[in-house]
Amino acid sequence: MALKFRGKEIFKPLNTGVIDSHVKCIREFIANIFFYTKDGTTIMIDAGYNYERLREKMEWIGIDPSEIQHILITHQDTDHVGAVERDSDGLFRDATLYIGEVENRYLTKEVRRKVYGGWYKLPYVEIDNRRALLKDGQVLDIEGIKVECIMVPGHTWGHMVYLIDDAYLFTGDTIWFGPDGGRSFLNALAEDNRLSIKSLAMLKELLRKRNLYPMVITGHTGWSDDMDFVFAHTDLVCNASKRQKPHDPKAPYDGYDESDDTREKAGTVRLEKALPVKR
Numbered sequence: 001m002a003l004k005f006r007g008k009e010i011f012k013p014l015n016t017g018v019i020d021s022h023v024k025c026i027r028e029f030i031a032n033i034f035f036y037t038k039d040g041t042t043i044m045i046d047a048g049y050n051y052e053r054l055r056e057k058m059e060w061i062g063i064d065p066s067e068i069q070h071i072l073i074t075h076q077d078t079d080h081v082g083a084v085e086r087d088s089d090g091l092f093r094d095a096t097l098y099i100g101e102v103e104n105r106y107l108t109k110e111v112r113r114k115v116y117g118g119w120y121k122l123p124y125v126e127i128d129n130r131r132a133l134l135k136d137g138q139v140l141d142i143e144g145i146k147v148e149c150i151m152v153p154g155h156t157w158g159h160m161v162y163l164i165d166d167a168y169l170f171t172g173d174t175i176w177f178g179p180d181g182g183r184s185f186l187n188a189l190a191e192d193n194r195l196s197i198k199s200l201a202m203l204k205e206l207l208r209k210r211n212l213y214p215m216v217i218t219g220h221t222g223w224s225d226d227m228d229f230v231f232a233h234t235d236l237v238c239n240a241s242k243r244q245k246p247h248d249p250k251a252p253y254d255g256y257d258e259s260d261d262t263r264e265k266a267g268t269v270r271l272e273k274a275l276p277v278k279r
Helices: 054-060 078-084 193-209 263-268
Strands: 023-028 031-038 041-045 070-072 096-100 131-134 139-142 145-151 160-164 168-170 175-178 181-184 215-217 233-237
Touching (some): 023 054, 031 168, 054 263, 096 145
Parallel strands (some): 096 131
Antiparallel strands (some): 023 031
């Protein structure tokens, strides 16, 4: 997989570090997991891979795994739930997982996850954590933190995004930030690309109608608070088979190379937002 995506400028994960006073993130190869903290409570958003350096990198940003009692799951792909799968090291065994009731059908084996136009079936994911099943539009109060659950099917059938305190939108694999702005996530990994596009347009319209301008935080390509950039191409999907154009000089040649993700940077460098590439 690493060799397949080299040089295509598709994955542009943030390094481990701090976005602002509420949000921190950890890099796991090409993916990010996030932590939202307010008034002493920390919510984890997605659980990454079954990643052997997770405890180490959590220490870099000052978060103890035992503090995590609430994990919001955008979708059940293994780069978003690996740390809570049955064969993981159990860092978050006591945490409650919040997952859409439609997405949960993958976990109950009622539905099989398919990629590459439906011809390739992914292995079933097995998780033993306590689960809270969510409905589209449901609003949670997690120890004083407001979490609105918005279903955006397409990448998976029950993919959720989470609007936290009306100010932070964690989008998982709904949006891909390219050099000229956002579009629907990778075509090869979607259950239904047309549905993905429809969901992205719906999300844009929902925020517009409510006059909300949150920080939009993606699972693989960073964050932005520029709504024109975020929703620049709601009618397009990122083509994972081609090198992206225009060229993005900030995109790593090999997204799986973590050599620039260091303890020193995690403690000193604020993570910059994604910006359009000047042509």
